[in-house]
Amino acid sequence: MPSSSTLVPLSAPDKAHFGLPDLPATLLALQAEETIAFLGTCRLLVCRGGVDLLGTTLTASRSNYPVFAPRSHAIPIITALPASPSSSLKVLALPEHFEQTCAQADAVVILQELRSGVEGLGLVVPPFEGIFSPSSSTSEDWGLAGFQPLTSDTYALQPYTLPGSWARAVDGFVPQERDPLEEKLKGRVALVRGMKNSGKSTFARGLANQLTTRYQRVAFLECDVGQSEFTPPGLVALHILTCPHFGPSFTHLLQPYKAHYVGSSSPRADPSHYLAAIDALLQTFRLDVQFIPAYADSDSPAQADQADTRIADVVPLVINSMGWTKGLGARLMQQVEDLASPTHIFEFSSLDGSTNPLDTFQPSSAWASRERQVIPLEPVPPSPRLAQYSAPLLRALGVMSYLHSAGEGTVKWTTALPLCAMLPWAVDPKLAFDQVVLVGPGAEDVVPSEVGTVLNGALVAFVALDEPAEHRPAAHAGHTLPYEQRRAPPSPFSSTCLGLGVVRSFHPTTGLMHVLTPLGPSQLSRARVLVKGELELPIYGFLDHRQTEEERAKGLGGVEWGKVPYLEWGGSRGVGGERARVRRNLMRRSHL
Numbered sequence: 001m002p003s004s005s006t007l008v009p010l011s012a013p014d015k016a017h018f019g020l021p022d023l024p025a026t027l028l029a030l031q032a033e034e035t036i037a038f039l040g041t042c043r044l045l046v047c048r049g050g051v052d053l054l055g056t057t058l059t060a061s062r063s064n065y066p067v068f069a070p071r072s073h074a075i076p077i078i079t080a081l082p083a084s085p086s087s088s089l090k091v092l093a094l095p096e097h098f099e100q101t102c103a104q105a106d107a108v109v110i111l112q113e114l115r116s117g118v119e120g121l122g123l124v125v126p127p128f129e130g131i132f133s134p135s136s137s138t139s140e141d142w143g144l145a146g147f148q149p150l151t152s153d154t155y156a157l158q159p160y161t162l163p164g165s166w167a168r169a170v171d172g173f174v175p176q177e178r179d180p181l182e183e184k185l186k187g188r189v190a191l192v193r194g195m196k197n198s199g200k201s202t203f204a205r206g207l208a209n210q211l212t213t214r215y216q217r218v219a220f221l222e223c224d225v226g227q228s229e230f231t232p233p234g235l236v237a238l239h240i241l242t243c244p245h246f247g248p249s250f251t252h253l254l255q256p257y258k259a260h261y262v263g264s265s266s267p268r269a270d271p272s273h274y275l276a277a278i279d280a281l282l283q284t285f286r287l288d289v290q291f292i293p294a295y296a297d298s299d300s301p302a303q304a305d306q307a308d309t310r311i312a313d314v315v316p317l318v319i320n321s322m323g324w325t326k327g328l329g330a331r332l333m334q335q336v337e338d339l340a341s342p343t344h345i346f347e348f349s350s351l352d353g354s355t356n357p358l359d360t361f362q363p364s365s366a367w368a369s370r371e372r373q374v375i376p377l378e379p380v381p382p383s384p385r386l387a388q389y390s391a392p393l394l395r396a397l398g399v400m401s402y403l404h405s406a407g408e409g410t411v412k413w414t415t416a417l418p419l420c421a422m423l424p425w426a427v428d429p430k431l432a433f434d435q436v437v438l439v440g441p442g443a444e445d446v447v448p449s450e451v452g453t454v455l456n457g458a459l460v461a462f463v464a465l466d467e468p469a470e471h472r473p474a475a476h477a478g479h480t481l482p483y484e485q486r487r488a489p490p491s492p493f494s495s496t497c498l499g500l501g502v503v504r505s506f507h508p509t510t511g512l513m514h515v516l517t518p519l520g521p522s523q524l525s526r527a528r529v530l531v532k533g534e535l536e537l538p539i540y541g542f543l544d545h546r547q548t549e550e551e552r553a554k555g556l557g558g559v560e561w562g563k564v565p566y567l568e569w570g571g572s573r574g575v576g577g578e579r580a581r582v583r584r585n586l587m588r589r590s591h592l
């Protein structure tokens with residue numbers, strides 16, 4: 001922890017000099033190996049030397065990054081790296097009055113207040129209340145609201161540590177600056193696999209982050225529908241990343257390049273749709289992304305940033321897999337691996353060392369002879385401190401974070417209003433959608449007259465079709481909604497999921513639907529198909545967090561509990577609780 005003498009608040013002209021917004025900011029001069037651990041949020045800019053953050057090396061540049069450090073996940077630590085000849089080449093010019101403070105420093109960073117509103121999610125999803133603030137007040141105050149440097153107050157926190165095997169694995173995969181061009185231009189595909197909670201997502205995110213320091217674009221394929229990295233749960237998605245993302249997944253929900261809705265927290269109900277979705281995303285990666293420079297899409301190649309020295313001609317791919325590694329899950333992951341033919345497989349060994357011989361991954365004959373490396377990694381030891389944040393709770397947080405996010409490309413959340421008080425889009429589904437599709441166990445039993453009831457209060461996906469006209473169904477004279485029982489979702493090869501939303505109400509007489517979604521009008525208007533899957537809106541989405549205990553005891557939004565729509569007090573079941581029958585679709589031979 002640096003002493004406060006090396007902390008210098010920035011003036012307004014200083015901030016303008018670094019291209020930073022006019023919010024409180026402080027400059028820190030660090031000696032090699034000095035560390036800053038913190039809770040909360042901030043914006044980070046490295047202006048001299050380099051630092052390590054969550055396994056990613058950041059060197060001086062004009063780019064600044066939001067960093068999110070909640071206690072529900074491993075706490076990030078900024079570590080100053082020793083000054084090296086190569087890092088000193090990349091110095092940002094400092095205003096003169098800082099020169100004296102920084103003369104002896106190995107690394108100089110600026111930390112700035114980040115007003116994202118992410119803390120408000122703790123009010124919406126109470127199990128996460130206060131995750132961005134320390135449990136006791138600390139004496140250190142750096143003048144940045146929402147940012148708490150940690151000194152000894154580390155009780156009940158889990159710091160991020162970088163196991164040696166992880167660091168070596170990343171170094172071995174990411175090309176070095178001194179590597180010959182030929183080496184740099186190789187197509188690299190990494191697949192991360194292992195058990196639940198072994199650290200897959202954290203490692204995959206770190207690997208993608210480090211790759212963004214060498215490549216202008218990095219592709220990320222999420223195959224874990226239960227814990228998606230850059231989208232809410234239920235989706236398999238292909239992302240193109242251009243900068244690192246520091247924080248757990250609920251703090252960086254991005255618009256995917258292409259995505260498909262599975263509608264469940266596991267591919268169990270429809271393995272063949274899951275595999276087709278991944279296959280389609282891999283094809284998109286190979287055909288549209290891997291060797292096509294970004295500026296090929298834009299009108300003028302001159303738009304490509306001349307100052308960006310990162311590799312532009314090839315895009316590496318990082319694939320994160322699901323933690324379901326037994327039985328059917330293992331066989332599905334084997335198929336994903338065959339489709340992806342990774343050049344490197346990063347494998348978390350199982351802690352107990354016991355594996356069923358059927359569950360071990362063996363290269364199938366199709367590409368057994370191909371070159372690939374399997375790199376074993378140490379799993380993170382189970383942490384009792386983080387265990388209270390279970391997978392279903394994190395999924396609920398992911399959905400609520402998405403629904404409260406201020407929209408595309410922003411790091412902002414608005415939680416002043418609960419979902420029940422937000423202004424919705426009024427949509428005429430007959431005009432807006434060609435099809436309404438229900439997927440998941442029991443969906444095939446929903447008759448057309450009931451579909452409006454099923455959609456009320458439902459979490460839904462908006463899907464765009466490549467060729468909308470071809471899929472236009474025959475007229476549905478009798479029904480208000482374009483729904484056909486047992487209709488399959490659109491093929492992943494000719495559609496993409498734009499994002500999710502909530503059907504807050506469907507009025508059968510007017511035929512109007514009220515829809516909430518962070519998608520902007522340009523995206524939303526591309527949607528032609530509405531898909532409802534097995535995933536329901538979390539209970540937090542039905543409540544009003546502004547209420548006092550006393551108000552909540554009486555009812556919701558001025559309506560007494562017995563009459564509140566969608567909710568049954570006491571049973572507290574979500575909408576459709578009475579409808580959803582537990583039925584796991586049987587696995588058919590044709591699925592594999």
Ligand SMILES: Nc1ncnc2c1ncn2[C@@H]1O[C@H](COP(=O)(O)OP(=O)(O)O)[C@@H](O)[C@H]1O
Nearest residue numbers: 073074159160161196197198199200201202386
């Ligand atoms: N290197 C690490 N140091 C400390 N904690 C970690 C590290 N990697 C992961 N964790 C914590 O372990 C838990 C599981 O990690 P995660 O990456 O989500 O695993 P998986 O994707 O395999 O389920 C998370 O709470 C995460 O914050």
Ligand SMILES: [Mg+2]
Nearest residue numbers: 200201224227
């Ligand atoms: Mg994961």
